[in-house]
Amino acid sequence: MARTAGSHSDITGPRIREAALRLFAKHGYAAVSMRRIASEVGVQAGALYNYIPDKQALLFSLLKGHMDELLETWEATPQPADPLARLEAFVRFHIRFTLRRAESIFISYMELRNLEPENFVQIEALRGRYEGMLEQILRDGQAAGQLSVPDTRIAAFALIGMLTGVNTWYREGGRLSEEEVAALYWDMARKAVGAG
Amino acid sequence: MARTAGSHSDITGPRIREAALRLFAKHGYAAVSMRRIASEVGVQAGALYNYIPDKQALLFSLLKGHMDELLETWEATPQPADPLARLEAFVRFHIRFTLRRAESIFISYMELRNLEPENFVQIEALRGRYEGMLEQILRDGQAAGQLSVPDTRIAAFALIGMLTGVNTWYREGGRLSEEEVAALYWDMARKAVGAG
DNA sequence: TCTTTATCTGAACACACGTTCAGATCAAGC
DNA sequence: GCTTGATCTGAACGTGTGTTCAGATAAAGA
Known part of the structure; x- marks a missing residue:
């Protein structure tokens, strides 16, 4: 597993934003799933919700x-x-x-x-x-x-x-x-x- | 029922394109469902596939x-x-x-x-x-x-x-x-x- | 070393998606 | 009036969606 629990809070937040920005720009907001963003960050989809509502x-x-x-x-x-x-x-x-x-x-x-x-x-x-x-x-x-x-x-x-x-x-x-x-x-x- | 079977082939085709154009422009391709287009035309989603692959x-x-x-x-x-x-x-x-x-x-x-x-x-x-x-x-x-x-x-x-x-x-x-x-x-x- | 706490997993939820298709329905041609 | 064929319905298929959450995990502080 690339990333495990209790670890990288200060790095995951920005990485989510970067991945989302890149993917939204490339494919469009509606075409990008939360799971796709999460996988780009190396995390499960649920983990995103520690950072955004x-x-x-x-x-x-x-x-x-x-x-x-x-x-x-x-x-x-x-x-x-x-x-x-x-x-x-x-x-x-x-x-x-x-x-x-x-x-x-x-x-x-x-x-x-x-x-x-x-x-x-x-x-x-x-x-x-x-x-x-x-x-x-x-x-x-x-x-x-x-x-x-x-x-x-x-x-x-x-x-x-x-x-x-x-x-x-x-x-x-x-x-x-x-x-x-x-x-x-x-x-x-x-x-x-x-x-x- | 506004529209029934075996009826308006020559009018449904253009209406699908018009509705799709308007909806795609307003909400984006990925955000618009086939069911939404169909409902705009007054038809069920399946009927769209008589006109487009x-x-x-x-x-x-x-x-x-x-x-x-x-x-x-x-x-x-x-x-x-x-x-x-x-x-x-x-x-x-x-x-x-x-x-x-x-x-x-x-x-x-x-x-x-x-x-x-x-x-x-x-x-x-x-x-x-x-x-x-x-x-x-x-x-x-x-x-x-x-x-x-x-x-x-x-x-x-x-x-x-x-x-x-x-x-x-x-x-x-x-x-x-x-x-x-x-x-x-x-x-x-x-x-x-x-x-x- | 033990406890605490933030962080993440993995499964689940209810719902919406694009697409298919058997059967109903009606307009047109004989 | 009957038949044919195009057109549409309504239900279903498998898959993917955003989001939630109990439980696992590991880093940090005592």
Whole structure:
């Protein structure tokens, strides 16, 4: 037996979350059974319930953790005073985050519909905050005359869609490095918002 | 009993596909049971098997049908000789399609991972053809000196990501009409590819 | 060394799943 | 009006689901 009783509480918890994240991202929440997650961790299904109340809470915890980390990390990055520089920082931040947390990003877009309503509204609120931050940058830039978009709200959505799309094609070790991808996307994003 | 034996073959088939499309888009392939689809149609689960060999074939058929329609509709739309005009046509076409076939677009991005390998490669090939068409337009525009992107392949991905993202926020009867949305996105897309 | 306690096993629960199929039912063709 | 054949029902099959829990196990503290 790979794992026996009374042993690895401090290591099993994180491993459950990692396995669940990977499996949810690959196959989808509904398609992954608790037994499958448990077997990935090297444990019986019942043991999972020492760490989470139920499957839904596991999904919610992953999404919540991801959104919290996204917001905290962004808020902790140095924010230039100049709106255009702040926009560049945002674009590069989002690309980096999307590439390094590919699975989290993926399920946080994909599995929203599998959240129970009260969980859904919480995650949606966090996402709204994040989008709002980008929109604020665009408004500032607009006010400063550094860029021109017909509609800051739509522009924010369009930019995030464009940036997040990177994880539909990017593969580590491919033709382009993370830095090159960020540069390419910043070039297009900058032009898209009319900041020559 | 709402529906009895020996009756509505020509109407049940399409209704199954419609119900499956709607339910798959809302809850995800794995989360929707055959019994649920059947009940939506007003029929017992067993009756579905007069129309499809199994659940997987139903999903594949929906995705294949969608991709075929996407490609055929695009190929049937008049293509201006001028690359920039062709790009505008593509952008407007994609926005319109994304808004009008929201559910199809959604599952064709969302449920790829639930396709069995041999089905997956077929759909992926069709998607590749579609993306290739956009990339060709960008290459033509580049050659004609009408636009400038650092990388036509990445630009194509970025544009499609941006355009498809519209269905994460667009709601019918909202603040903007389909035409207005298309105009906003074309404005940003045009600038993004450096076609002032 | 012994006891305690967190941790895990293994079996069980009730239920839902995709799929099959014999038999009922009705529309259409003769 | 009778027969035929497509269409649907309703029950069943084996398997898998999320979750619970009594009992086994081993690490930690006295």
